[in-house]
Amino acid sequence: MQPILTASQIKALDAYTIAHEPIVSIDLMERACRAFVAWFTERFNNSFTVGIVCGTGNNGGDGLGIARLLKEWGYPVRVWLVKGGAPESIDFKINLDRLKHLGGVQIDEITAAPECSIFSDEDILIDAIFGTGLSRPVEGVYTDVIACMNTARGTRVAVDLPSGFMADEPTTGPSVEARYTVSFQLPKLAFFFPSSFQYVGEWAVVDISLNKAFIRQAQTSHFFMDRNTARSLLRRRSKFDHKGNFGHALLVAGSLGKMGAAVLSARATLRSGVGLLTVHTPQAGISIVQTAVPEAMLSIDGHASVFAGAVQPERYTTIGIGPGLGKAPETVKAFHKLLENFPHPMVIDADALNILGENRELLHLVPKGSILTPHPKEFERLVGPWQNDFERLEKQKGLAAQLQSVVVLKGAFTSIAAPDGKTFFNPTGNPGMATGGSGDVLTGILTGLLAQRYDTLEGALLGVYLHGFAGDLGAWEKGMDSLIASDIVEFLSGAFARLGG
Numbered sequence: 001m002q003p004i005l006t007a008s009q010i011k012a013l014d015a016y017t018i019a020h021e022p023i024v025s026i027d028l029m030e031r032a033c034r035a036f037v038a039w040f041t042e043r044f045n046n047s048f049t050v051g052i053v054c055g056t057g058n059n060g061g062d063g064l065g066i067a068r069l070l071k072e073w074g075y076p077v078r079v080w081l082v083k084g085g086a087p088e089s090i091d092f093k094i095n096l097d098r099l100k101h102l103g104g105v106q107i108d109e110i111t112a113a114p115e116c117s118i119f120s121d122e123d124i125l126i127d128a129i130f131g132t133g134l135s136r137p138v139e140g141v142y143t144d145v146i147a148c149m150n151t152a153r154g155t156r157v158a159v160d161l162p163s164g165f166m167a168d169e170p171t172t173g174p175s176v177e178a179r180y181t182v183s184f185q186l187p188k189l190a191f192f193f194p195s196s197f198q199y200v201g202e203w204a205v206v207d208i209s210l211n212k213a214f215i216r217q218a219q220t221s222h223f224f225m226d227r228n229t230a231r232s233l234l235r236r237r238s239k240f241d242h243k244g245n246f247g248h249a250l251l252v253a254g255s256l257g258k259m260g261a262a263v264l265s266a267r268a269t270l271r272s273g274v275g276l277l278t279v280h281t282p283q284a285g286i287s288i289v290q291t292a293v294p295e296a297m298l299s300i301d302g303h304a305s306v307f308a309g310a311v312q313p314e315r316y317t318t319i320g321i322g323p324g325l326g327k328a329p330e331t332v333k334a335f336h337k338l339l340e341n342f343p344h345p346m347v348i349d350a351d352a353l354n355i356l357g358e359n360r361e362l363l364h365l366v367p368k369g370s371i372l373t374p375h376p377k378e379f380e381r382l383v384g385p386w387q388n389d390f391e392r393l394e395k396q397k398g399l400a401a402q403l404q405s406v407v408v409l410k411g412a413f414t415s416i417a418a419p420d421g422k423t424f425f426n427p428t429g430n431p432g433m434a435t436g437g438s439g440d441v442l443t444g445i446l447t448g449l450l451a452q453r454y455d456t457l458e459g460a461l462l463g464v465y466l467h468g469f470a471g472d473l474g475a476w477e478k479g480m481d482s483l484i485a486s487d488i489v490e491f492l493s494g495a496f497a498r499l500g501g
């Protein structure tokens with residue numbers, strides 16, 4: 001699990017590494033430059049013309065070191081130095097001397113608004129004006145240069161951060177809009193937010209061997225999930241286990257015309273290792289569920305088309321509720337009753353969340369240790385609108401604390417907030433999963449894991465990881481465009497097997 005540190009923590013980490021490795025700072029910068037160049041040369045060969053736009057701090061120093069290394073690799077390189085008042089760092093000066101000493105690279109200074117045509121010959125523009133040292137929105141000549149870079153034809157690749165982009169707070173001023181960002185050592189918090197994509201593009205983190213002990217003990221509440229952590233959470237079965245050890249889940253899902261949601265959830269619950277599964281269905285769903293999911297038992301509602309009746313909560317280890325449920329008044333009443341009577345953690349999704357959003361007085365009945373899985377629209381119905389993604393994250397943590405439950409906010413880098421404020425970003429999944437029924441599958445997986453008495457947070461982390469991983473396996477085989485929710489269920493076994501193997 002990778003901690004996500006703030007820009008000022010990274011500065012301290014940088015200093016700590018320099019003092020304790022020990023390594024002189026220009027050598028650490030050289031390591032960063034080499035790591036960037038290793039990434040770069042794997043993707044772009046030296047037939048591309050490369051323009052490197054540098055500031056005068058250490059990000060600019062990186063740019064100059066990168067220019068030297070790329071020149072040595074045979075790339076046609078040109079450098080612009082943007083001088084708009086930011087101080088010149090020592091390592092910037094050293095790398096400027098080294099580049100001049102190497103020779104063969106044209107270096108031009110920009111001190112006033114340039115003609116944007118200066119960048120028109122470059123196939124690739126490397127952005128090294130500002131990195132983690134940015135402390136306020138850019139102004140003056142920096143704004144002019146960034147505007148020219150953003151309209152240039154070349155592919156923009158940012159060093160560490162796009163210039164103008166804030167790592168730990170909303171970006172309000174102009175910023176380079178990178179196609180790629182190659183960041184040092186650790187991802188930055190804002191990379192995980194949808195609104196950052198226009199600036200950061202696709203991002204990669206390259207290792208520059210900053211002090212691992214410092215990283216481990218740094219205070220943070222933000223983490224990036226990884227495969228090793230997911231693997232460590234997955235429980236192995238033992239020889240004498242029997243189905244009673246894996247719990248009995250109830251799924252309350254589906255209504256007339258939306259029984260497919262119940263079927264998808266049920267299949268995913270079964271594929272996630274539950275011992276027994278019962279599906280509570282209105283009469284309209286009886287033959288559908290029995291035919292499509294023969295492994296599941298039924299709890300039959302007296303109502304023809306929606307969830308309206310009582311279930312016997314004492315029979316179940318956990319309940320997953322919401323997919324395809326609808327919001328009929330009878331359903332609202334029945335959900336209310338269920339919340340009053342069920343003492344164990346639940347998985348609450350889709351219309352069950354919408355019912356909570358419309359009847360907030362029910363929120364306090366959510367059993368502690370539950371998992372809520374809203375997509376952003378459902379989340380907004382629960383907590384109201386937000387100004388920016390940082391505020392959205394705070395609202396997510398707030399809801400998790402209020403309900404003493406885990407809140408899973410679905411999207412690219414699905415975030416998983418625990419009641420203590422710790423928040424985890426998930427690496428798996430792909431845009432092909434933005435398709436009807438994908439969320440129903442997640443509900444099923446999480447219900448299956450909670451039924452097996454996984455700890456709520458661990459179950460949420462593992463379930464979200466597996467869901468995305470199954471989607472990735474499905475997309476590799478079928479392509480993102482053709483991926484459907486049933487494929488995610490189909491590839492779930494592969495995801496479990498690969499993670500456990």
Ligand SMILES: NC(=O)C1=CN([C@@H]2O[C@H](COP(=O)(O)OP(=O)(O)OC[C@H]3O[C@@H](n4cnc5c(N)ncnc54)[C@H](OP(=O)(O)O)[C@@H]3O)[C@@H](O)[C@H]2O)[C@H](O)CC1
Nearest residue numbers: 014029057058059086130131132133134135136137138160
């Ligand atoms: N930490 C690491 O792991 C390593 C990082 N490296 C690289 O270094 C940069 C960070 O370098 P730094 O010199 O701290 O900062 P920048 O280059 O981003 O910015 C330079 C100075 O610019 C000033 N500043 C801030 N905001 C503005 C603004 N809006 N307009 C003008 N000037 C601004 C600020 O100085 P002040 O005195 O004004 O506060 C900055 O210091 C990191 O991103 C990496 O690329 C190392 O190479 C290796 C290890």
Ligand SMILES: [K+]
Nearest residue numbers: 127130161163
């Ligand atoms: K940059």
